[in-house]
Amino acid sequence: QSVLTQPASMSGSPGQSITISCTGTNSDIGGNNFVSWYQQYPGKAPKLMIFDVNNRPSGVSNRFFGSKSGNTASLTISGLQAEDEADYYCSSYTTSNTWMFGGGTKLTVL
Amino acid sequence: EVQLVQSGAEVKKPGESLKISCKGSGYRFTSYRIGWVRQMPGKGLEWMGIIYPADSDTRYSPPFQGQVSISVDKSISTAYLQWSSLKASDTAMYYCARRYCIAATCYWGFDYWGQGTLVTVSS
Numbered sequence: 332q333s334v335l336t337q338p339a340s341m342s343g344s345p346g347q348s349i350t351i352s353c354t355g356t357n358s359d360i361g362g363n364n365f366v367s368w369y370q371q372y373p374g375k376a377p378k379l380m381i382f383d384v385n386n387r388p389s390g391v392s393n394r395f396f397g398s399k400s401g402n403t404a405s406l407t408i409s410g411l412q413a414e415d416e417a418d419y420y421c422s423s424y425t426t427s428n429t430w431m432f433g434g435g436t437k438l439t440v441l
Numbered sequence: 442e443v444q445l446v447q448s449g450a451e452v453k454k455p456g457e458s459l460k461i462s463c464k465g466s467g468y469r470f471t472s473y474r475i476g477w478v479r480q481m482p483g484k485g486l487e488w489m490g491i492i493y494p495a496d497s498d499t500r501y502s503p504p505f506q507g508q509v510s511i512s513v514d515k516s517i518s519t520a521y522l523q524w525s526s527l528k529a530s531d532t533a534m535y536y537c538a539r540r541y542c543i544a545a546t547c548y549w550g551f552d553y554w555g556q557g558t559l560v561t562v563s564s
Contacts, residue, residue, distance in 0.1 A: 432485060
């Protein structure tokens, strides 16, 4: 199964901003505005952080910002905090009515 | 309070069948699509399929088509994921999740997740 491409790992210091990329194709990310992002702590279920590219569900911190340019979606986390250390996954709907996740990015807060 | 509660961990042998469940509560079960997600040990998330409980319309992600079956029982607000013949490679955590909707508008995102069901297949 093809997946959306994310960096395997990223790191940042408290207070910094980081941007996690998610690269797909014209058939998924580039073909619609149906991109979501999830945060997952070890041993826990994923949590929805961003839906439809750049929208936050109620209760999600405004330090999390989603965007998209062409075939690449991005999740920016500003003012990094220790609690942001987790795995992050992008997800996209596709033009063939299927869905996929990115491979996941392990974020370390130094 | 919206909740998705999944059935407990399972240990099975290759070739055995299995049906795991996901019970929704605190909302109108038939109005929200339910998705199933696989996470193999130490690996990422994979979409398996999505079902609309109102009419049981089900779509499968290509790698899982023909490998699993997704169903619902509306009368007890429960979705199911079923295998007819397990393989060792089915060993994974399986999550159900509810599609994110506000009023009559649904978005690409899943806001409530079950706690996960760990399936171990070993001889």
